[in-house]
Amino acid sequence: MQNHAYAYAWLACAAVATPAIANDELTKLAETPANWAMQTGDYANTRYSKLDQINTENVKDLRVVWQFSTGVLRGHEGSPLVVDNIMYVHGPFPNPVYALDLDNDQRILWSYEPKQDPSVIPVMCCDTVNRGVAYGEGMIILHQADTTVVALDAKTGKEMWKVVNGDPKKGETGTSAPVVIKDKVIVGISGAEFGVRGHITAYNLKDGKQVWRAYTIGPDNEILMDPEKTMSLGKPVGKDSSLKTWTGDQWKIGGGTTWGWYSWDPDLNLFYYGTANPSTWNPVQRAGPDGKPIDQKWTMSIIARNPDTGMAAWAYQMTPFDEWDYDGVNEMILVDDMEIGGNKHNVLVHFDRNGFGYTLDRATGEILVAKPYDKDLNWSTGVVMDKSSPEYGRPQVVPEKSTFLSGQDVNTKNICPAALGFKDQEPAAYSPLTGLFYIPVNNVCMDYEPFKVSYTPGQPYVGATLSMFPPEGQDHTGHVTAWDAAKGEIVWKHDEPFSVWSGILTTAGGIFCHGTLEGYFKCRDQKDGKELFKHRLPSGSIGNVFTYEHKGKQYVGLYSGVGGWAGIGLAAGLDKPTDGLGAVGNYAGLKEFTALGGTLTVYSLP
Template sequence: MRRALPPCLGLGLLGLAALAGATLPAGAQEPAQDATGGPMLQTVDAANTRYSPLDGITAENVARLQVAWTFSTGVLRGHEGAPLVVGAVMYVHTPFPNIVYALDLDHDGRILWKYEPKQDASVVAMLCCDTVNRGLAYADGAILLHQADTTLVSLDAATGRVNWAVRNGDPARGETNTATVLPVKDKILVGLSGGEFGVRCHLTAYDAKTGRRLWRAYSMGTDADMRVDPETTTVLGRPIGRDSSLASWEGDQWKTGGGCTWGWYAYDAALNLMYYGTGNPSTWNPGQRPGDNRWAQSIVARDPDTGRARWLYQMTPHDQWDYDGVNEMILTDQAMDGRMRTLLTHFDRNGFAYTLDRATGELLVAEKFDPAVNWATHIDLDRASKTYGRPVLDPRYAPERTGEDETTPGICPGAIGAKNQQPAAYSPRTRLFYVPTNHICMTYEPFRVTYTPGLPYVGATLSLQPPPGDGHTGSLTAWDGVRGRIAWSIPEPFSVWSGVLATAGDVVFYGTLEGHLKAIDARTGRERYRFKTPSGIVGNVTTYTHRGRQYVAVLSGIGGWAGIGLAAGLTDPNDGAGAVGGYAALANYTALGGQLTVFALPD
């Protein structure tokens, strides 16, 4: 059997081996926007809706969009995330080396200042899923950047001067970062990457003014390390119990357990709770880590002041497929069962869409948002059942059952997930979620691996392929979260790897891996506009106003897990954890790039 380590998804491992009514939530933090409508968070608001109240561009006039101006970032590789606009300044970030530009919107994007961190280039070998960075945040006059080497930096938004900088992890041990941050009150909340290196990951709070560390909560370990209370922290309404994590691992395996926090974070001010997901357990070989491996692949609700967990829910116990749970938590208030509920909706990599009560962690809905999903038949929603909340597995698609050094074909979705980190959007006008998806399956072969600090701790080889009989590997899917069903879906030839944007003009924007910016009618899914940018889009579409005119902006630059073959020049079909072979045709449609494109209606 072939023993090449799958370069998890990026040059990192390649270098080592060669994701009644409806309103926005009343309790959620006010939309993080300045007076011009420009977002100050990558998710537009702290509820993670990616919904803009701007309505100058509508389903009726969007076909008239034109390119207003462009900007080259000077960096190739995958451009995830989006620019931020604060007043008359746009802040643009790049992949490694994580350059930040401040652009003057009053003077055609003239560069006001540039920040280029001096990072050790060896960190690139530790990065999983390309050298991406998912963007900046703004709070209290500061631009916040979490670099690849885990340095959290506060920059003066006016000058680019460094206010403070602090190291959140150790790249020599495989601890890196690709995520954005969440400012909450006087704190900056940050996560960590490194699950493919056996890192035990955590969420950490830093003081926004000084950078002083305030608390840290690990994804697995002792109750004290996880900041859980065995009596008051709950799972599906029941006390979590003492040593809930330790009891689910064999021996000290939790010390290299993964559970990384490289996704998106949400905050509800009324409940004073922040929400996030944890990633896969380490290693990818399930036979080497018996037990449920709590609390990897879980949704966590925490008090941001103390770091104490209110509730947890594990979506994929004892993961056998690399189904990280880090995708965004979208907060809405909607009517269910005849009353208004405070809801959290999450589109997991495992292919199920979950709706929970965000105050209590009660599981309300769990249904497949991609019909091809087959690793589990359903989620047990019987509250009286001993397996309430757990997936009911189909043993034909369980790699552990096949055993080490043996392949399990036809598992859907593939490790890349039915949806990866690319954030969905929610419109309170249509009461629909707009979900960028991957429609792709895999063949999985686990093998035994030994943990060595700073070296890959993967333990599986895989290849990706579309479901049998299908010619597309992605879609933009409109989802009814209350009913747990697809309203309509637009198939795409490749995964939709861009973040979606919904607007009050009843337009939904998204980008494609071939490089198209698309605008569709939010109610019908009818395409209203498309434009081919210079490179594949893995960035998140955003919108803002300047001098009374609405603009739409998107970064293009192929990369990320789906585009790693092009981004890193890989040719072996099994490299990039199978993405090179799964997306081989992408090279016929786009090439490397790094460009911001800004659109507007003609004067």
């Protein structure tokens, strides 16, 4: 209790010392339902819209009102932005951006296509995707594949500033959407499969000058953690919290990249994000000097930081000494006043690749709930919730599913979930109408065989062969699932033939909508998941559904363009079952339903 009190006091002081929000414009835009001013809909990442013109009664009458081709035939993740009657459309490499005039039949006001060296393509893990642009202070912020961050004038497309965030020659790439918080642009980095040392960086929104950079692993002054003030499960992290959990200099090529989503609590002045896998995927090569597992912090973690300084308030590692590539980058959804155990908490809800749905107190990082959000999870018997136990917060590994205990060059069979997790980066959504979370699920398992690999800058540093397949006795690899985050329980689920790799939208109309890998747009009832609308798209969808209002009419849309990790076989022309880090074999049937594309489809009522 003393440590918790200290954490609260420190956070309170930080909040008091925080200057007024510099970017009031973006906050107001996000609070106006007619806009879709952020990739996540709002800073809380709820992906909930207050628009209700399209509802459970009339959604069946939706029709296509217009479409737009990006001109690129690779995986299309993320969504457009809509700000004051202008829509900003992005695409995968070479990362074109279009500004469309919604007042004038979607006329192209301007377009921008950066000049990038195509040599970046081979070092982009799992397709050439981009998860979207950000808006702030009259500028559109693009994080290019080659890691360049560029600010464009939102009215003209003119370059305002540019900064290089990483080095593709070392395997560093840009796939994530930036986030604008107050007067800063916050950007992560991709490339853990190439031995990249992960970091997250803040740049001045005004001129692109770097303000701070926090590495995931390394010395305290580089990971921006205070040994006494940064907390983990109610205790200070202590000196060298990262360095002492790595052997020698392994941390320098240790992974922990930051390619997911970011949420922000303005009252606490903390933003939240997840870190990715340690490098290499071969856990035997990452063992401690005594040959035993070692945590390798702060990979596979949720981290809360002050956006002004980058200093970490708390961190929680979900999968210590990862043996399965269970990246922790999935979104953090913020909900207030959730009642758990008779007490109300302002919470962070996170559906991790490792298959556990976590509910945490977002001020302290205390674990309130940690339960599997899919019944097929078999690598762990559960997360220890006893605060008095030295194992508190740790998942208990089933020995037969440990790729470390099995050993190098041994194929560990039937691990669930597969490396792409029961959910990857495709965002879940929350609805205040039901109090439920709606999860796009990958119902996939794997065999995993580690092998020895050497590190060479810019070359793959994976060290494992994977094969993926549906759980035993099942012929589908996806669900949409409704989740009670206070209880840690599945309320209901509906099966899909393929993994649901599309971000979900919820609305005040009582519906939730998503795309499917084989190429459908679907809307369902939030109460029971009943399918209310279904329409064929030009290609499979891995995009995130969004909505906006124009001239008093509500519209809903999403990208189609199959690709990403699940669709890498189609996107990159791969056909060997173990290609695409094991995904190709599991999704071989996709080619019977869809082909490549790159189209935005927008719907409305008649």
